[in-house]
């Protein structure tokens with residue numbers, strides 16, 4: 166493992182009974198990045214995040230966080246990791262002031278002045294009860310509680326899920342100020358891929374418990390292209406089976422092909438365009454979906 170990696174997993178596997186939720190994941194996350202973890206429902210995102218936060222033990226393989234084994238040094242590892250679970254649960258009957266006191270009592274590195282400053286900046290009064298705050302304000306309080314631990318790694322499970330577009334923007338803005346001020350590494354899962362391009366600089370794509378992609382966003386975007394060409398004269402199967410081609414979609418007059426840069430059709434009439442993050446993620450998931458459908462069909466016909 167390289168020492169400047171905040172998270173390193175090797176062969177990380179988690180089974181719930183017979184269900185294989187994570188399957189032999191090797192992952193290295195460099196320090197100081199904002200990492201988006203994306204994947205369809207049930208892909209294994211929460212499981213991976215909980216393993217990294219030391220809240221679950223692997224069935225096999227290893228997970229090292231900030232140079233320590235997260236499974237065996239949980240207390241030491243956890244003090245440097247801020248974790249906000251899905252739906253950012255807070256003790257709803259507690260006042261914000263009481264939540265801060267709890268945080269202070271439970272975390273040796275607690276920074277009360279920082280917490281109060283951030284809450285004041287968000288206009289969230291310390292005497293408000295958590296349960297009476299809006300969903301967006303509760304998400305912000307959960308973020309402040311995690312940041313006031315002064316973690317080196319902040320792990321957020323679906324922080325945007327229950328927020329409306331405005332609250333999402335505000336939440337991401339707060340997150341970005343914290344990242345800029347404190348140089349922490351952030352790892353967060355999300356289904357809202359369209360919003361990630363502005364905030365993250367590293368992407369991990371997980372599907373069926375396996376890591377499909379993990380790289381700098383710029384490298385990934387530069388490494389793929391959308392190719393648009395005329396409909397006639399191309400067999401779908403030939404296009405699809407070409408090396409480096411991820412997806413082939415027929416429009417009314419054109420065919421859209423997502424391919425690795427340098428691969429795919431290059432005949433006259435074809436034009437290459439840059440690919441956005443949403444299209445890139447969609448292309449990989451579509452490719453997995455097609456492979457699954459193909460596998461299922463072969464199993465049925467082989468019976």
Ligand SMILES: Nc1ncnc2c1ncn2[C@@H]1O[C@H](COP(=O)(O)OP(=O)(O)OP(=O)(O)O)[C@@H](O)[C@H]1O
Nearest residue numbers: 181184185186204205206207208209210211212213
């Ligand atoms: N405690 C559990 N017991 C049994 N199976 C579980 C448990 N937690 C998760 N699973 C299963 O493990 C797989 C991965 O679940 P996980 O929650 O990690 O996925 P996810 O990518 O976070 O999904 P989502 O986007 O829907 O939140 C799923 O098939 C899920 O049903």
